[in-house]
Amino acid sequence: MQNTFTLVEEVAAKIEDFYILCIYDHHYAKNQSVLLQRKFNQSKIIELPEVNGKFSAKSFVIWSKTYEQNEALFYSIRMQARQETVVKISKALVAYYIEQNPNVEKKLKNPTVLDDTLNEIQSLIRATSFLSDEEWIQFYVAFKNEVRNWVIESLLNKMSIEEIRQMEVAELNYLFFDYMSSQLALKAEFMKFMIEATNRYLDRWLDEIISELSKSSKLQSILGNLVESRTKLGDFSLQFTVQDHLFVMNNLPYQIVREAIYKKAFQSSPFSSFPTANILKGNTEGQIEFIPINDEHQVDRAWQQVKRITDIDVDVFDALCNLFLSKKRVEAEVISISLVDLLHYRGLKPKRSGDGRRGGYDAKQKAQVIQSLANIQSIKMNLTKLQSFEKGKPKNIKLEGRTFLFIDEDGQDMIFDLETMPKNIYFTIDTAFASYLSGAGRQVALQHKKALHYHPTQQLYEKRLCRYLSWRWRIQARKGNYLIPNTISTMLDSIGIALNERLPSRTRERLERALDQLQEDGIIQSWQYEKWDEGITEFKGWARIWLESGIIIEPPEAISTQYASIERKSSKREQTTQTLKEARIEKKFSLLELAEDLEIHVSELSEMERGKRPITKKVSDWIQK
Numbered sequence: 001m002q003n004t005f006t007l008v009e010e011v012a013a014k015i016e017d018f019y020i021l022c023i024y025d026h027h028y029a030k031n032q033s034v035l036l037q038r039k040f041n042q043s044k045i046i047e048l049p050e051v052n053g054k055f056s057a058k059s060f061v062i063w064s065k066t067y068e069q070n071e072a073l074f075y076s077i078r079m080q081a082r083q084e085t086v087v088k089i090s091k092a093l094v095a096y097y098i099e100q101n102p103n104v105e106k107k108l109k110n111p112t113v114l115d116d117t118l119n120e121i122q123s124l125i126r127a128t129s130f131l132s133d134e135e136w137i138q139f140y141v142a143f144k145n146e147v148r149n150w151v152i153e154s155l156l157n158k159m160s161i162e163e164i165r166q167m168e169v170a171e172l173n174y175l176f177f178d179y180m181s182s183q184l185a186l187k188a189e190f191m192k193f194m195i196e197a198t199n200r201y202l203d204r205w206l207d208e209i210i211s212e213l214s215k216s217s218k219l220q221s222i223l224g225n226l227v228e229s230r231t232k233l234g235d236f237s238l239q240f241t242v243q244d245h246l247f248v249m250n251n252l253p254y255q256i257v258r259e260a261i262y263k264k265a266f267q268s269s270p271f272s273s274f275p276t277a278n279i280l281k282g283n284t285e286g287q288i289e290f291i292p293i294n295d296e297h298q299v300d301r302a303w304q305q306v307k308r309i310t311d312i313d314v315d316v317f318d319a320l321c322n323l324f325l326s327k328k329r330v331e332a333e334v335i336s337i338s339l340v341d342l343l344h345y346r347g348l349k350p351k352r353s354g355d356g357r358r359g360g361y362d363a364k365q366k367a368q369v370i371q372s373l374a375n376i377q378s379i380k381m382n383l384t385k386l387q388s389f390e391k392g393k394p395k396n397i398k399l400e401g402r403t404f405l406f407i408d409e410d411g412q413d414m415i416f417d418l419e420t421m422p423k424n425i426y427f428t429i430d431t432a433f434a435s436y437l438s439g440a441g442r443q444v445a446l447q448h449k450k451a452l453h454y455h456p457t458q459q460l461y462e463k464r465l466c467r468y469l470s471w472r473w474r475i476q477a478r479k480g481n482y483l484i485p486n487t488i489s490t491m492l493d494s495i496g497i498a499l500n501e502r503l504p505s506r507t508r509e510r511l512e513r514a515l516d517q518l519q520e521d522g523i524i525q526s527w528q529y530e531k532w533d534e535g536i537t538e539f540k541g542w543a544r545i546w547l548e549s550g551i552i553i554e555p556p557e558a559i560s561t562q563y564a565s566i567e568r569k570s571s572k573r574e575q576t577t578q579t580l581k582e583a584r585i586e587k588k589f590s591l592l593e594l595a596e597d598l599e600i601h602v603s604e605l606s607e608m609e610r611g612k613r614p615i616t617k618k619v620s621d622w623i624q625k
Contacts, residue, residue: 007161011152012145014169015176017064020147020184020194021078061180082136085202090121092206125209139201146197150190151180244522245558246322246452250445250474251436252284253386254321257379257403260288261313262464263496266306273299275306279383283396286383293377293413302378309375311456311463312346316372318452318467319345320404324429325444334407334428339421342369347453366421373425374416377406381432401432445474446562448523461514464495466523473555477563483591483606485530485550492547504543515553525554526592552602554591580609583623598622 155164155175164172183190248254256279260266266275266288275290292301319342327335343361346369350360383399406414406427414425436443451466468491476482488511492499500507518524530550536542584594591609595602598618607613615623 007156008149008152010161011156011164011172012148014172015148015152016173018144018148018177019062019064019067019078020144021062021081061177061184063177086122086125087118089125089202089206089209090118093121093125093210094118096210135205143197143201147180147194150193151176151183154183155179244450245446245448245562246318247325247444248318248321248447248470249325249433249436250443250471251433252281253381253383253399253432254436255471256281256284256383257288257381258314258317258467259494259496261309261317261375261379262311264309266290266309274302283385283387284383285385286381286399289380289382290375290378291380292374294415305375305378308371310368310372311460312368313372313375314467315346315452315456316342316369317376317403318447320376320427324404324427334426336424336426338424339366339369342373345449345452347449370416370421373406373414376404377402377414377416379403399432401430403430403433404428405430443474445470446559448521450521450523459514459517461495461497461510462517462521464497465491465514465518468494469518469524469553469555473559474563477566480560480563481603481606482555482560483552483602485552487548487550489547491551499543499547501543504546505537508543508546515551522556525556525590527551527553528592552592554602557585580615580619580623584609594622 167175180190260277260279265277267277269276269278269287272287272289277288279286279288290302290306292298292305320337322345323337323341324335327333340361343365348361348365351362380402381399385396386399387394388397404427406416406425408414408426409422409424414427447470448466451463451470454460454463454466456463472486473482476484492507492511497507497511515524515527519526528551530552532546532549536545584591589597591606592602595605598605600616600619604613605619608615608619
């Protein structure tokens with residue numbers, strides 16, 4: 001009589017190749033290092049709780065022929081599963097480190113330290129030789145064979161070998177597939193078996209990784225350095241920057257919210273008892289309401305609170321956005337930040353104590369940030385008409401929700417109060433903005449950090465112009481036409497500045513002074529009027545003509561370089577184009593300076609540099625000099 005092993009092998013030879021795919025769902029749960037504090041040698045990696053979210057997965061059986069027909073999709077799912085496995089191994093390593101070094105437990109309770117620790121370890125794991133493609137393939141082949149044999153043994157306990165032998169191959173495969181799928185759905189004995197089978201491999205990997213990292217002391221070095229240095233002042237502002245620029249979102253709803261804040265656009269509305277900013281901008285319609293969270297006197301509180309809106313709110317808004325973009329790893333991730341970090345983003349320096357040393361930030365500075373956070377928390381969007389694009393075609397969608405959501409250490413809505421304010425603030429992005437973080441809707445812009453540093457009243461022009469230009473340059477990046485003139489009336493309206501009708505020269509002088517300051521600070525390369533005749537100022541009503549005239553503003557090299565990959569270029573002229581730009585930079589000319597020197601209109605020179613227009617002999621001769 002044949003033994004069980006032989007019978008299993010006989011049936012296995014008739015089973016078609018298959019894949020078991022796990023699709024993971026993420027739901028946020030507050031970071032807690034206590035979740036890693038179980039004894040390392042008692043922990044099963046698959047069973048280790050998630051630090052960044054409650055873990056759940058749905059498993060599916062896919063026949064090989066089906067897999068091949070949708071290989072790109074299924075391969076991406078497998079890569080995601082690999083990433084989840086690496087995350088679990090990193091958590092097991094932290095659990096091991098806590099067991100070996102119990103004194104670091106309190107420091108790792110800081111969610112930000114814990115997040116960064118896990119991220120660094122994941123990078124270290126990927127660099128080891130144990131998780132190569134060959135190793136993953138060997139693991140999966142062995143795992144799949146164990147799963148197949150378990151299913152066949154279960155079938156042999158329910159049917160005789162003769163019944164199975166009499167089946168057609170297609171019928172046997174259907175039986176096999178149906179039984180395995182039903183076991184996956186039950187998630188009982190079969191799931192337990194799969195977890196144990198997986199853990200046998202992961203335990204071996206873990207032992208080998210610990211051995212390799214312990215020999216080089218890399219693990220202890222990374223963990224020790226992160227625990228000691230992660231919370232130093234200023235870390236956040238360096239994580240997502242390019243040459244003194246921060247990344248912020250550049251979608252229309254984000255810009256609409258910023259404008260509503262600094263223009264103080266919240267007014268009475270017949271449709272709401274709360275302060276409301278009505279939106280009617282191009283193809284966009286709707287309202288932004290100011291509704292405080294968890295307040296029994298919401299309406300009264302809203303009207304009191306909206307009076308205290310300032311440009312500092314926009315600074316904090318941009319700081320939160322930059323921080324979220326720099327730290328986000330999954331869509332619903334919650335980020336930790338302190339008041340001190342937000343004050344640092346604004347470019348503020350701690351006050352000096354009596355003996356000349358840094359004494360920290362004063363209560364007024366902290367109160368300003370807390371008020372800004374409360375204001376941001378109260379903003380709710382309801383855009384009833386917003387143009388979006390799907391497969392290149394425009395369509396109207398609705399968008400509703402808040403901007404950022406704030407919670408305390410217990411996962412409840414944060415109450416912003418200077419006297420009871422905790423050291424750390426936890427926040428994430430709401431659904432209204434979440435769709436703009438990935439896929440075709442994702443769009444971020446470079447914004448100079450000086451926008452957050454300028455004084456909110458004394459340097460109001462500079463602060464708002466900095467943001468306006470950042471928004472405009474990102475929109476123009478696709479075509480690279482940065483030197484299209486800015487109409488003065490549009491600029492002033494965009495930054496919420498009205499013309500001084502009685503003394504228009506004051507508005508003009510202030511705008512020019514602001515542009516000079518932006519040039520001095522490196523926010524713009526240069527600026528000049530387009531076709532402006534100074535003699536017009538001698539006539540009455542000159543201000544109306546000035547408002548409709550244009551100003552050409554050249555962005556710094558950091559902007560054009562960063563957006564170079566976005567711009568559509570002409571491949572035929574690319575080599576010559578690069579030669580002109582390289583020559584200009586090498587000779588230290590801005591586009592405006594070179595255009596003036598060669599007596600060429602700046603827009604023509606810009607098109608030559610971008611390959612949109614043939615290079616003239618005059619320009620070619622200048623390149624060869």
